[in-house]
Amino acid sequence: MVVLTFFGRLFVAAALAVLGLGLWLWLSGADVTQQAGQLWFSMDLESLNGAQVLIERHLRLPWLWQEAVVPLLKRPAWEAILWLVIGGLALGGVLLLGGRKRRRPSGFRD
Known part of the structure; x- marks a missing residue:
């Protein structure tokens, strides 16, 4: 509990x-009307790449990045x-x- x-x-x-x-x-x-991925890319590219590496390689969940994170990053x-x-x-x-x-x-x- x-x-x-x-x-x-x-x-x-x-x-x-x-x-x-x-x-x-x-x-x-x-x-904040541009895509979340573009905004994150323009503000801090290293943390965006780090998040992808963390999820795909270290957590070994590449499907999570492709199926959940990428569609979210394409939204405003x-x-x-x-x-x-x-x-x-x-x-x-x-x-x-x-x-x-x-x-x-x-x-x-x-």
Whole structure:
């Protein structure tokens, strides 16, 4: 139960951090209507390449990069950020609910 709660809080915190990043990009004047991949490429090419290497080679999940990350990077930046925030909050919420302690009914006796 503690592990589920920990990961639930981690996903919620990560989602809020992505939301903060999105707000920072928007307020800094970045073009959030261009593709997320183009925006990431123009801001920090090394971290984009590093993320691809991490997912494809180190985690050995090349299908994850091709099937999930690439389509997300082809979306407008604001939409990609929105999907990451919604997904992180939803997954975190489910994990937090799964990690809650179950209460016994008041009339239950051992």
